[in-house]
Amino acid sequence: MIESAKKITLHDVTFTIKYANCVTVKKILTIRKERTMWLSVAQRRHIQHGFTLLELLVVVAIIGLLAGYVGPKYFGQLGKAEIKATRAQINALGKALDQYRLDIGHYPNTQQGLNALITKPGGEPKWAGPYLTKEVPLDPWSKPYVYKSPGEHGDFDLISYGRDGRPGGSGEDADIVSW
16 A cells, blocks of 8 residues: 655645555545634634624614513513502501500691601600601602691591602502501
8 A cells, every 4th residue: 555645725724635545546634624623823813703794683683672572561560669669668657656656645746747756756755766767768759758647537647649749640640548
């Protein structure tokens, strides 16, 4: 068996092909492999890989569709969460007002307001507060709660006028009340 070699240049790369002289000559090289396997490190740096403009546009379109579908549902939940937080704050303020009434014997009047839960009002010797650990909170829309005592619907009325800050409304603008 006689072996010989032949040099071939393909795409600026030189290959050495060895073949054997037998009854039939068989070449021992398959050139259809990935071209980068045959390139040197310096030659590989010049090959640029990336995405086509069409591929990028498809990805941007998919992201836009997802944002259009998820966005409204997310922001709808945000409004519901603010309403739930308002109800929880009104409930907590109501419990603090009940504790005040147990100690003093009556609820703070409208002039004393919710600040009577934090600072001792004048002329109240039985005051054992503060009844809140922090300042009187604002509602989730950064507006103060409306406190009336005596109330129209009970011993006291505690109201948040919702997102718009005005009486009445519907949805997120609806009033949230203690009764």
